[in-house]
Each structure stands twice: as structure tokens, then as C-alpha cells.
Amino acid sequence: MTEDRPARPHRLVSTCLYLGAIGVFQVVQALLVLTDWYSTEGQERVARFTDPLVKDGVDRGDAELIFRIFLGVFAFLGAVVLVFAIYTAMGHAVSRIMLTIVTPILAVVGMLQDSIASVVVSLLALFCVFQLWHPDVRRWFDLLSGKEPAPARSTEWPPPLPPTPPAGPPAAQDPGAPQQWPAQQPPQWAPHPQAYASRPPAPTDPIKVLSIIALIISSIVAAGCAFFLVMYGVAREELVQQQLDSGMNWMNLSEAEVRDSYHDLAVLSWVVLPLCLVAILVSTVLLVRRRRRD
Known part of the structure; x- marks a missing residue:
């Protein structure tokens, strides 16, 4: 048997999919920087981050260590956003609150990178945070938590059966009228054909x-x-x-x-x-x- 729950809003599903994809994108971006650390392009990227620290008196090795820690935190935040996005789509209210807190942090950290794509993705993440508190999404979470009563639902399955004719002998007819034979009824033990109607396929x-x-x-x-x-x-x-x-x-x-x-x-x-x-x-x-x- 399936659990009687209100229908999940499409806005919530699409928002969680976007946030999960953003988390994966940020994790992959951090991993690419770490794997290309010693390449020419990677050294230029590292230098853009570490040169200001070196000018302020920080040792080159310590500056690179700070950058690696920064990338590790960045990847961790992306993974956290992915996990909370999955739980939020399931209807976990605490995960929605945590996703609202962690996503802006990930967006701000992403804007610190010298990349137009990171800035665009960060702005998209901030927009998705507002979608998490859309009235439709709020109402769905209120229905799950019991703060708002669920709307009445009509029974759709099994389909209703037609009314059965009254039992008993037929009424007396006029002797002069032509005799009418009663319509043949199926045996009382035979179920109605609609009782075996195929159940509609479950949505994906x-x-x-x-x-x-x-x-x-x-x-x-x-x-x-x-x-x-x-x-x-x-x-x-x-x-x-x-x-x-x-x-x-x-x-x-x-x-x-x-x-x-x-x-x-x-x-x-x-x-x-x-x-x-x-x-x-x-x-x-x-x-x-x-x-x-x-």
C-alpha cells in the first residue's frame, strides 16, 4: 500500500535538482583544481589566489596550503548541499532549513573564485534558495507536518459499481399487455467487469x-x-x-x-x-x- 501524502510540487523537485547539480558542479570544479595543481594552467590559477597572500607576508607554501584547505571546504559544502537537496525533496523540513543556510555560504565561497561560471552558478543557487520558500512549497511542508489540514480526496480506486436492481418478484402486469421478459442479469456471485479494470501506471x-x-x-x-x-x-x-x-x-x-x-x-x-x-x-x-x- 502506498502512503497517503499530498502531491509533491514540481517547483520543489526542480529546485532540488538544480541545487543538487550545483553542488556536484562545485565539487567537480574543486577537484579539477586539485588534480591540475602542477600543470601550467593550474599554477596560474594557484598563483592568482596565493600571490596576494604572499605579498602580505605569507610564505608561499603556507599560502598554497590555505588554498588547498579552501578547496577542501568548498568541495565539502558542495557535497552537503547535494545531500540536503535530496532530503529536502523527500519532505524533510530540517533539511530545507539547513539547505537554506548552507547554500548561501556555498554561493559566497564560489564568488571568491575568479570565474564567470562560478559567479553565475552562485547567483542561480541564491535564486533557488528563494524558491524553497515559495507559497506552494510552504503549503506542501505544512501539509506534511500537519499544520494545515489535507484537502478532501474523492475515492478513485476501485471504480464505483453501478446500482443493483432491487431483489424480489417483478410487479404484476396488466393481463392485456404484452408480456415483457426481464433482462438477463449476471449471477450474483459474478463480479462487475469494472472491478478488474487495469490500475493506472504509477508516475515516475x-x-x-x-x-x-x-x-x-x-x-x-x-x-x-x-x-x-x-x-x-x-x-x-x-x-x-x-x-x-x-x-x-x-x-x-x-x-x-x-x-x-x-x-x-x-x-x-x-x-x-x-x-x-x-x-x-x-x-x-x-x-x-x-x-x-x-
Whole structure:
């Protein structure tokens, strides 16, 4: 049996989808900066952030560490927005409040980056925050919490049956009138044909689809991070030597730079792996709850 709930507003679904996509975009953007750290374009991007700090007297290494922490916080906020967007679409009132708090912080942090795309995405995120408190969305949350009584619903299933003729002998007729035979009625034990009418197909649940997609992507990313961490812990020297000896060292990095790159990638994997595990857990819980409701 399905749970009797008011219909979810399309505005809420689209807003949560946008916010979830924005969170994923910001996480991917932070990861791209970390992975391209030692490239020419990456060094220019890092210099734009660290040069003002160096001019203020901060050491170059400390400035780069601050930038890495900034990117880690940025990626964490994006992941938090994604999780709260999923729970808000499910009707969790506390998640809607937390999403309203975290999204402006993510937008402000995104505007600090020297990118037009980040500014546009941040403005879109702020606009989505206002949509979370639209009157239609508010009323839906009030209905879920019981603050507003649910509207009366007419029974649509099963379809109503036609009235049955009264039982008993037929009324007496005039002897001169032509005899009328009663219409043949189906046996009383036979159900009405409408009782076996096909049930209309259930609408597609966007939360279920989003949970399946998040579960698949998070599982793939988590497996990749776990595999790299195992290889890095077991055969660290072999990885460095293979990078130097093979033709994959396109930027002609030194051995120390290759070691630093693998170290940064390992730190990034330790950050991404717990986030993926949380996403897997949340997606699994959502799918189990949806299946129990169905």
C-alpha cells in the first residue's frame, strides 16, 4: 500500500535538482583544481589566489596550503548541499532549513573564485534558495507536518459499481399487455467487469531515479579511490618510478614533484571516499524507504 501524502510540487523537485547539480558542479570544479595543481594552467590559477597572500607576508607554501584547505571546504559544502537537496525533496523540513543556510555560504565561497561560471552558478543557487520558500512549497511542508489540514480526496480506486436492481418478484402486469421478459442479469456471485479494470501506471518517482544515479556514480568513484589508496599504500615507490620512466610524464616533473602529486591525490582520495560512502548510505536508505512505501 502506498502512503497517503499530498502531491509533491514540481517547483520543489526542480529546485532540488538544480541545487543538487550545483553542488556536484562545485565539487567537480574543486577537484579539477586539485588534480591540475602542477600543470601550467593550474599554477596560474594557484598563483592568482596565493600571490596576494604572499605579498602580505605569507610564505608561499603556507599560502598554497590555505588554498588547498579552501578547496577542501568548498568541495565539502558542495557535497552537503547535494545531500540536503535530496532530503529536502523527500519532505524533510530540517533539511530545507539547513539547505537554506548552507547554500548561501556555498554561493559566497564560489564568488571568491575568479570565474564567470562560478559567479553565475552562485547567483542561480541564491535564486533557488528563494524558491524553497515559495507559497506552494510552504503549503506542501505544512501539509506534511500537519499544520494545515489535507484537502478532501474523492475515492478513485476501485471504480464505483453501478446500482443493483432491487431483489424480489417483478410487479404484476396488466393481463392485456404484452408480456415483457426481464433482462438477463449476471449471477450474483459474478463480479462487475469494472472491478478488474487495469490500475493506472504509477508516475515516475524522481527521488528514486536520482538515488539510483547517485548510488551508481558514488560506488564507481568510491571504488576508484579505494583502489588508488591501496596501490599508494602498498606500491608507492613503484608508482613514482613508473611515472618517471614511462611516457606519461608529459610535464617533465621531477621526482619530488611526482611524489607531491601522488601525495595530494592520496589526500584528495581520503576526502572524497568518505563523501562517496555517505552518498551510498543515503541513496541506499532512500531506495529502501521507497520500496517499503510501494
